[in-house]
Amino acid sequence: MLQVDLGMGVRRGLVWSSLNAVVLRIGTFAMGIFLARILAPEEFGVFAIALTVQAVLMTLADFGLSTDLIRSKNHQAKSPTVGTLGLIMGTLLFVLMWSSSQATANLLGSPEAGPVIAVMSGSLLLAGLGVVPYAKLQRDFQQKRLFGISLLDFVVVNTLTVVLVLLGWGVISLAIARLAAQFATLIAQFVLAGVKPRFGFNRVLAPEVISFGLPVAGANMLSWILLNVDNIAISSMAGPVSLGFYYLAFNVSNWPMSMLGQVVRSISLPAFARVVGGQKDRSLALALGPVWAVALFAGFMLSTLSEPLVRVVYGERWLLSAGILAFLGVFGALRMIFDLFVSYMLAKGHSTRVLIVQAIWIVGLVPSLVLLVRQQGALGAGLAHVIVSTCLVLPAYLVVLHRSQADIRLILRNLVTPAVAAVPAVCAAYLVGTAVDADLMKLFLGGMAGSVVYACAIFRWFRARMHDLTNYAGQVGQVGGDVPEFAPNDTATASRGEKGGTA
Secondary structure, three states, rough: OOEEEHHHHHHHHHHHHHHHHHHHHHHHHHHHHHHHHOOOOOOOHHHHHHHHHOOOOOOOOHOOOOHHHOOOOOOHHHHHHHHHHHHHHHHHHHHHHHHOHHHHHOOOOOHHHEEEEEEEEHHHHHHHOHHHHHHHHHOOOOHHHHHHHHHHHHHHHHHHHHHHHHHHOOOOHHHHHHHHHHHHHHHHHHHOOOOOOOOOOOOOOOHHHHHHHHHHHHHHHHHHHHHHHHHHHHHOOOOOOHHHHHHHHHHHHHHHHOOOOHHHHHHHHHHOOOOOOOEOHHHHHHHHHHHHHHHHHHHHHHHHHHHHHHEEEEEHHHOOHHHHHHHHHHHHHHHHHHHHHHHHHHHHOOOHHHHHHHHHHHHHHHHHHHHHHHHHHHHHHHHHHHHHHHEEEEEEHHHHHOOOOOOOHHHHHHHHHHHHHHHHHHHHHHHHHOOOOHHHHHHHHHHHHHHHHHHHHHHHHHHHHHHHHHHHHHOOOEEEEOOOOOEEEEEEHHHOOOOOOOO
């Protein structure tokens, strides 16, 4: 098997993942503007409800199967069993979502969402079928091919959406286009991964796969609740219109985070899985510094310039989303590092610890949402996310990371430095933005001022952290067909991994 230096694989993955993120997010951004100017806030709310229902079941559809293949040494032997389990899970969840679509829509206070939910249910079956080829592409750092798949998805979903919307199909257009694009990308995954659908059931390997998948499914369910309970709270207590404003603000807050997150997630799990750590493992801390620096700055700029941004991009009628975005921008930055934390612990097999953090998170978030949404509507949901994430979730993750042998002192240093540098940058963006009247100039001049100040404050630190990270990746060894053995302290928990903390 051809051996590839881990540093080279990571760098190659970063290049193609970055290209993927930049190109497709720009296109998605343009499509979001188009849809926001054609569809009403009520229609966005209906689609958000359908996505919410799909999301809760999609967290179960994968069942941790793709993650298990990415990190396992015997992934080839497991593939037929994983393929069978994926098909079973996808089929069961498809039937459940399709048969209960209208009842679920009625329960959530939006009967109009019933047909949309029914159409979206087909995505669960397709997701179950795609577990094996997707895992192989991720495991082999095939970001170039994943970029091609993402490009295909983008072209199909947006072309079909535009056509159907212009034909007057309304919000159902989004669901039909999403399903068609997923079918096209499923075929592309099998072709580009060089695998054929294979099904089987190995009685020896199946218990290991299932024991890994059960806690992953549980953690994913909690993760879904964490990132979608706000939709339910707003829909039931403030109505679909408020949900439409919130949904838009959440999407805007995802612009930089989804772009950065796509790059990081595509390489972090397979890269961490190949690192044999020990006491005070530095791999997470080294990756965290650059990721946090970029995520924090993007989140703060979105928060500081939220009002002119919403006016310029979406128009005056969406202005209520600006206040919500001010909170969600910060929350998006925190979600980015939480994803990185989870990838690290998942790669090391520390599943129970992630599940504990998820449970702590939801225990703190649900009552906070209920209280603040009742008092302040959709704005309260954004505030609840920031408070709970900062005061409860971040400390909880630091505790479990310390127990997972990550270098906590280095992690804390890499968290503090960008936060300190961001303060004068935010002040500069705000002061310059308020000095001009035109919204477009507020965005341009405020963004430029904040960027210059932040770059001056953090450039040398950021360059040093990138140098440390690339050197470390080049030193950890070779990767090929199999993942190197975990350290002895990790092997005992390798079958108890899980996933969580996504959005």
